[in-house]
Amino acid sequence: MGVQTVARERLYGVCDYYDAESLLTDAERRVLGRLRAFLDEQARPLLADYWERGEFPDQLARPLVDLDLMEPADLAGTSGPDRAPARGIYHGFRTFELARTDGSLATYYTAQAGLFRTAIRVGASAEQQARWMPQVIDFSLKGVFSLTEPDHGSDIAGGLSTSARRDGRDWILDGAKRWIGGAATADVLAVFARDEADGQVKGFLVDREAAGVTVQKIHGKTALRMMQNAHITLEQVRVPDAMRLHNVNSFRDVAAMLRAMRSDVAWIATGMAAGAFEAALRYVTERQQFGRPVGSFQLVQEKLARMLGNVTASLSLVVRLTEQQDKGIYRDQDSALAKMQTALLMRETVALAREVAGGNGITLESDVARFHADAEAVYSYEGTHEINALIVGRALTGESAFTR
The missing domain is CATH 1.10.540.10 (Acyl-CoA dehydrogenase/oxidase, N-terminal domain)
Incomplete structure (x- = not known):
C-alpha cells in the first residue's frame, strides 16, 4: 500500500x-x-x-x-x-x-x-x-559594506589604497570607495582601509555625516537602476577606535566575509533567473502569433525548457551550499563556484527570456527587460566570473593563477 x-x-x-x-x-x-x-x-x-x-x-x-x-x-x-x-x-x-x-x-x-x-x-x-x-x-542602525574602490575591484586584496593611520584614540581615513549601494541612506559606512603602520587592512564604522565624508550618486547606469550606488570620498575623516571593527586585522578577515556573502549573491542570481523565466512563460502563453499562442511553437518550448533547467540547476546549487554553511562548512571555492555558475546560468536565462518575448522583451511592460538589464550588474558584482573561476581553479589544482 x-x-x-x-x-x-x-x-x-x-x-x-x-x-x-x-x-x-x-x-x-x-x-x-x-x-x-x-x-x-x-x-x-x-x-x-x-x-x-x-x-x-x-x-x-x-x-x-x-x-x-x-x-x-x-x-x-x-x-x-x-x-x-x-x-x-x-x-x-x-x-x-x-x-x-x-x-x-x-x-x-x-x-x-x-x-x-x-x-x-x-x-x-x-x-x-x-x-x-x-x-x-531591526534596521535602527543602517549600514553598507564599503570595499570596492574607483581603481580597485577584482584586485582589491592587494590594491586597496584607502588609508588609515592612528592618531591618539582615533583613526584618520583618506581615500575613496565606489559602487557602494545604499550609502546615501545609511547611518554608517563599513569602510575597509589599509593601516599605514603595518600595511594590513582594518575595518571601521564611519558616520555617513562625519566631517570629510562625501557621498555622490552614480548616474548613467544601465543595470539595477533603482538601486542607488554611490561614490564615497574620505578626506581626513576621524573615526574613534571604538568604531573600529576589532576582529578585522588583515585582508584574510575581509575574505572570510566575502566567503559568507557570496551565497547571498548566488541566491539573487537564481531568483532573477526564476523571475525572468516566469515572465517569459506568462508572455508566451498570452501572446498570439500565426493564430496560435507563441508558447505552442517547438523552438519556443525548447528555450523554455533550457530556462527551467538553468533555474533548477541553480536552485540545487544554492540549496546544497546553504545546507553546508548551516553545518559550519565555509570554503572559498564553494561560494565562488555557486556565484560563478548561478550568475552564468542567469545571464543565459534572461537572454532567452528576452528572445522569446521578441520586440516586447525590450519594454518594461513585460518585466523581461528589467531582468535582462539588471542581470549584467549581478553577473559582475561580488566577484566577476573570472575571479570566481580562479578561486575554484586554485582549489582544484593547488596552484594560484592570480596575477601578482
Whole structure:
C-alpha cells in the first residue's frame, strides 16, 4: 500500500521544478507568503516606473522593514536578542523571493541583511556585536559594506589604497570607495582601509555625516537602476577606535566575509533567473502569433525548457551550499563556484527570456527587460566570473593563477 501525502499549496510552483521549497517549514513559508503579498501588491506596480526614472521607491523601505524578515519572531516563537537565528534555507528563499520580483529590491535588502550584517557578525568583537547586532536586525542602525574602490575591484586584496593611520584614540581615513549601494541612506559606512603602520587592512564604522565624508550618486547606469550606488570620498575623516571593527586585522578577515556573502549573491542570481523565466512563460502563453499562442511553437518550448533547467540547476546549487554553511562548512571555492555558475546560468536565462518575448522583451511592460538589464550588474558584482573561476581553479589544482 502506497504512502499517502497531504498536498500543500506551493509558493514557487513551476520555477521550483524539483520542489526545493519542501525543505522549508510551514512557519518559514508563512513568512515568505507575507513577503510575496507585499511584493505583489505594493512593490510590483511601482517597478517599471521607478526603474525608468532611476530612483528607488522609498515608500517601500519602511513597510519592508516592518515585515520583520531578517530574524522573524514567528520562526523562533520568541522575540528580542535571545531569539534563535533563522535557518540558512529561510534566508536563502527570502533573497530568492525578493530577486524573482526585482534585482534592485533584493540588492537593497541584502545590503543590510547580508553585507552589513556579515561585516558586524564576522568583523566585530563580541562586545561590539552585543551592542550593534540587535540594531542591525531591526534596521535602527543602517549600514553598507564599503570595499570596492574607483581603481580597485577584482584586485582589491592587494590594491586597496584607502588609508588609515592612528592618531591618539582615533583613526584618520583618506581615500575613496565606489559602487557602494545604499550609502546615501545609511547611518554608517563599513569602510575597509589599509593601516599605514603595518600595511594590513582594518575595518571601521564611519558616520555617513562625519566631517570629510562625501557621498555622490552614480548616474548613467544601465543595470539595477533603482538601486542607488554611490561614490564615497574620505578626506581626513576621524573615526574613534571604538568604531573600529576589532576582529578585522588583515585582508584574510575581509575574505572570510566575502566567503559568507557570496551565497547571498548566488541566491539573487537564481531568483532573477526564476523571475525572468516566469515572465517569459506568462508572455508566451498570452501572446498570439500565426493564430496560435507563441508558447505552442517547438523552438519556443525548447528555450523554455533550457530556462527551467538553468533555474533548477541553480536552485540545487544554492540549496546544497546553504545546507553546508548551516553545518559550519565555509570554503572559498564553494561560494565562488555557486556565484560563478548561478550568475552564468542567469545571464543565459534572461537572454532567452528576452528572445522569446521578441520586440516586447525590450519594454518594461513585460518585466523581461528589467531582468535582462539588471542581470549584467549581478553577473559582475561580488566577484566577476573570472575571479570566481580562479578561486575554484586554485582549489582544484593547488596552484594560484592570480596575477601578482
